[in-house]
Amino acid sequence: MVNSAIALLAFLPALPLPICLLLNYQGWTCRDDCKYECMWVTVGLYLREGYRVPQFHGKWPFSRFLFFQEPASAVASFLNGLANLVMLSRYRTSVPASSPMYHTCVAFAWVSLNAWFWSTVFHTRDTSLTEKMDYFCASTVILHSIYLCCVRTLGLQRPAVASAFGGLLLLLLAAHVSYLSLVHFDYGYNMVANVAMGLVNLVWWLGWCLWNRPQLPHVWKCAVVMVLLQGLAFLELLDFPPIFWVLDAHAIWHISTIPIHFLFFSFLMDDSLYLLKDTPIPLKVD
Known part of the structure; x- marks a missing residue:
């Protein structure tokens, strides 16, 4: 399932430069944003298959708001x-x-x-x-x-x-x-x-x-x-x-x-x- 999530990342559109600059201003790199999107793809696959919400490195997934991670x-x-x-x-x-x-x-x-x-x-x-x-x-x-x-x-x-x-x-x-x-x-x-x-x-x-x-x-x-x-x-x-x-x-x-x-x-x-x-x-x- 995780491999499927990683494969789906290839189809995610590249972030426009203004969004990347905004993320960097808020302390998020494009790599961080890629991990964030991968996390939600994985959560979606788990829920679609009837599994419980997964934790990532022992932590629950949170919806980011502006620069606030939690x-x-x-x-x-x-x-x-x-x-x-x-x-x-x-x-x-x-x-x-x-x-x-x-x-x-x-x-x-x-x-x-x-x-x-x-x-x-x-x-x-x-x-x-x-x-x-x-x-x-x-x-x-x-x-x-x-x-x-x-x-x-x-x-x-x-x-x-x-x-x-x-x-x-x-x-x-x-x-x-x-x-x-x-x-x-x-x-x-x-x-x-x-x-x-x-x-x-x-x-x-x-x-x-x-x-x-x-x-x-x-x-x-x-x-x-x-x-x-x-x-x-x-x-x-x-x-x-x-x-x-x-x-x-x-x-x-x-x-x-x-x-x-x-x-x-x-x-x-x-x-x-x-x-x-x-x-x-x-x-x-x-």
Whole structure:
């Protein structure tokens, strides 16, 4: 069947020069467009013969829109980044820099923004580089969330412990990135590693929320965020061909995470202001 698809490519008309120039301007070469057309010829043959929609290198076929290779996921990633940017602005406006968690929370927001930027780029144009940057930056967000939890639970009383733990997390990230970049880009290992990091993040944050619920009423927001993030991650298991060749489970997952940023940053604002009020002001001695 694949041979039949390749044979049919001989009958595809050559692209006019203006279209080739437009594709190149959008980051697509004529070779890329040939692969794209071949993919749809193959999909058409599979469906005509009664087979299921095939995957190509483990990925579903998506209908390209302008220069967006996966339009729904790209737009959803952009909106996630925009939500982070809006809440970062609100956080910096509402929380004074003197709050003990201020700089750690702002750093987390920038790390998240960077991750959503690369997610947008990857879903716009899938290359080896953009794929790696998307995966690596996603791991960075999880590790920074763990570090954020460490600072909140231990670091305010023991800064040296938080610093040492942060160094350990940086070493883990460097080893993770080095293995995937220099040894073998293993999708299975990357998923297992991220699930393990996610579970550590979930258990640590939830444990702290439950322990401090009586004296910190706002921790319910953090607990809801952690549960939702883990629950929504199961959308990735609902692997189905894209609806209208645009909307798949991955895109739905990205869309569903947009409101979570508002709730989590609302928790960070409440908690940072609480810490600011709870911080004793040193008395002046004349």
